Amino acid sequence: MISVIITAFKEPKTIGRAISAIAKQKIADEIIVSAPDNETLSVAKRLSSKYKNIVLVRDKGVGKPAALNLAVSKAKGDILILTDGDVYVSKYSLKHLLKKMEESNIGAVSGNPVSLNPKTNKYGFWAYMLTGVADEIRKESVSKDKRFFCSGYLFAIRRKLFPKLPENLLSEDGYISHKVYQKGFKIKYSEDAKVFVKYPDNFSDWIKQKKRSAGGYNQMKIIIGTQMRSFSSESRGTFRFFKFVKSIKQLWWLLELLFARLYLWYVIYRDINLRKKSHKELWLRVESTK
Numbered sequence: 001m002i003s004v005i006i007t008a009f010k011e012p013k014t015i016g017r018a019i020s021a022i023a024k025q026k027i028a029d030e031i032i033v034s035a036p037d038n039e040t041l042s043v044a045k046r047l048s049s050k051y052k053n054i055v056l057v058r059d060k061g062v063g064k065p066a067a068l069n070l071a072v073s074k075a076k077g078d079i080l081i082l083t084d085g086d087v088y089v090s091k092y093s094l095k096h097l098l099k100k101m102e103e104s105n106i107g108a109v110s111g112n113p114v115s116l117n118p119k120t121n122k123y124g125f126w127a128y129m130l131t132g133v134a135d136e137i138r139k140e141s142v143s144k145d146k147r148f149f150c151s152g153y154l155f156a157i158r159r160k161l162f163p164k165l166p167e168n169l170l171s172e173d174g175y176i177s178h179k180v181y182q183k184g185f186k187i188k189y190s191e192d193a194k195v196f197v198k199y200p201d202n203f204s205d206w207i208k209q210k211k212r213s214a215g216g217y218n219q220m221k222i223i224i225g226t227q228m229r230s231f232s233s234e235s236r237g238t239f240r241f242f243k244f245v246k247s248i249k250q251l252w253w254l255l256e257l258l259f260a261r262l263y264l265w266y267v268i269y270r271d272i273n274l275r276k277k278s279h280k281e282l283w284l285r286v287e288s289t290k
Contacts, residue, residue, distance in 0.1 A: 001029045001030075001076055001077040001078055001079075002027055002028050002029050002030075002077050002079050002081065002094070002098070003028070003029065003030050003032060003075035003076060003077030003079070003080050003081070003159075004022050004028040004030070004031045004032065004080075004081045004082075004083070004094070005032045005034065005068065005071045005072065005075060005080060005081070005082050005083070006018055006019065006022070006031065006032065006033050006034065006083055006084065006085050007034050007035070007059075007064050007067045007068060007071065007082075007084055007085065008033065008034070008035040008040045008084065008085025008086070009035060009036060009037065009040070009061065009085075009285075010035075010037050010039060010040060010285075011035070011040050011085040011086050011290060012039040012040050012042070012043045013290065014085060014086045014087075014088075014290065015033065015035070015040050015043050015044055015085040015086075016043050016044075016047060017088045018083065018084070018085050018086070018087060018088050018089075019031060019033065019044060019047050019051065019054065020047070020051075020088075021088040021089045021090075021091075022083070022089060022094065023047075023050075023051040023053070023054075024091075025091070025092065025093070025094045025095065027094040027095060027098070028053060028081070028094065029053060029076070029077060030053050030054075030055050030075070030076060030077065031051065031053055031054050031055065032055045032056075032057055032071050032074060032075055033054060033055070033056055033057065033085070034057040034058075034059050034067045034068075034070060034071040035057075035058070035059065035067075035085065036058060036059050036060060036061030036067075037061070040085060041056055041058060044056055055074065057070060057071050057074055059071070062167060063167060063168075063169075063283055064172060064283075065165035065166065065167050065168075065169045065172050066165075066167045068082070068165055068172060069164060069165055069167075072159070072162050075159065077159060078158065078159050078160070079098065079101060079156060079157070079158060079159065080156065080157050080158075080159050080162060081094060081097060081154070081155070081156045082152070082154070082155055082156075082157070083111075083153060083154045083195065084152070084153060086198070086289060086290055087113075087153050087154070087195050087196060087197045087198075088195070088196055089111070089154055089193070089194070089195050089196070090114075090192075090193070090194035090195070090196070092192070092193075093111060093154065093190075093192075093193040093194060093195065094193075096190040096192040096193040097109045097111060097154075097155070097156040097190055097193045098156065099190075100156075100188040100189075100190050101156055101158070101188075105185060105186055106185065106186055106187070106188050107157065107158055107161045107180040107181075107183065107185025107186060107187060108150055108155055108156060108157040108158070108161070108176070108177065108180045108185070108187045108188075109150075109155060109156045109187065109188045109189065109190055109193070110138060110148075110149075110150035110151050110154070110155045110187065110188070110189050110190070111151055111153065111154030111155055111190060111193040111194065111195045112135060112138075112151075112154075112189070112190065112191045112192070112193055112194050112195065113131050113134070113151050113153045113154070113194075113195050113197045114131060114194045114195065114196050114197065115127035115128055115131050115197060115198075115199055116196050116197060116198045116199075117198065117199050117201065121201075122253045122256065123199065123200060123201045123202065123203075123206060124199075124201070125244075125250060125253050126199075126206070126253065126257050126260075127199035127200075128244065129241050129244045129254070129257070131197075132244055133240045133241065134151075135191060136240065138189040138191075139189065139191065141189070142188060142189050147181055147187070148177075148187065148189070149173060149174045149177035149178075149187070150173050150176065150177045150187060151173060151195070152171075152172060152173035153195045153197055154193060154195035155173065157176065157180065158185075161179065161180050161183055161185060162176065163175070163176060163179040170212050170213075170282060170283065171212075171213060197289075198288075198289045198290070199289060200286055200288050200289055201288045202288055203260070205286045205287065205288045205289065206260070207263075207264060207267060208284045208286050209286045209289065210264050211264065211267055211268055211271065211282060212282060212283060212284075214264060214265070214268060238258065241254055241257070241258075242254070
């Protein structure tokens with residue numbers, strides 16, 4: 001049995017598209033929509049008259065990890081597919097994910113985030129480069145049998161491997177991936193299981209989002225005692241970005257990105273290591289991605 005879990009928060013404008021893109025594939029036995037707000041759940045409820053396998057779960061609105069813990073406890077499937085309410089998946093994405101899970105030693109499969117932002121402006125170009133590099137790294141990791149981590153925008157996991165998530169987690173996808181490896185299973189990557197994502201279009205939102213994702217790996221060093229991602233490790237991969245540059249303007253945007261990433265890691269160290277900000281203070285809504 002296949003359970004798809006969509007976590008959302010105040011996303012009535014996008015949740016319908018997210019649900020429909022999954023329901024139309026006719027693979028999920030149940031589509032669990034977890035949200036704390038009436039606006040999002042109302043849209044999902046209206047769609048339940050069309051798609052009978054929709055299950056509504058009202059979470060407490062204290063963050064994605066808590067929402068996932070609750071939704072997974074309600075799920076009936078032995079394979080879970082996790083995604084968000086502000087993204088939507090490609091036509092055969094679920095089929096591609098499940099194909100990779102046919103081998104019993106595969107514990108999870110990551111989808112492939114694709115940017116919806118136009119690369120004709122700086123922030124769209126940044127998203128284009130970062131998703132492109134992430135795609136390369138996942139492909140190389142699979143080919144060399146190296147560890148990598150699932151994308152929280154879309155991935156499949158065996159129900160028995162899903163861990164109880166600490167509610168203060170910033171990067172639940174990294175934590176889940178770590179636990180899959182810890183239990184002796186492998187993670188695969190499906191570049192054909194695409195999930196379309198709108199990324200930030202201004203610097204303030206870019207910092208908010210990246211502080212959450214990159215900062216989550218910094219936080220996990222404290223939680224699990226293992227360094228999974230750092231400024232130094234990212235710096236060693238800087239050369240990868242240059243292949244995406246096709247003009248002087250794009251070169252300038254790349255240089256700005258490198259300085260932005262340097263500033264980002266300073267902010268992460270300041271807010272997480274020094275100021276020890278709470279999950280609520282760090283998990284800020286990124287309006288431009290909605």
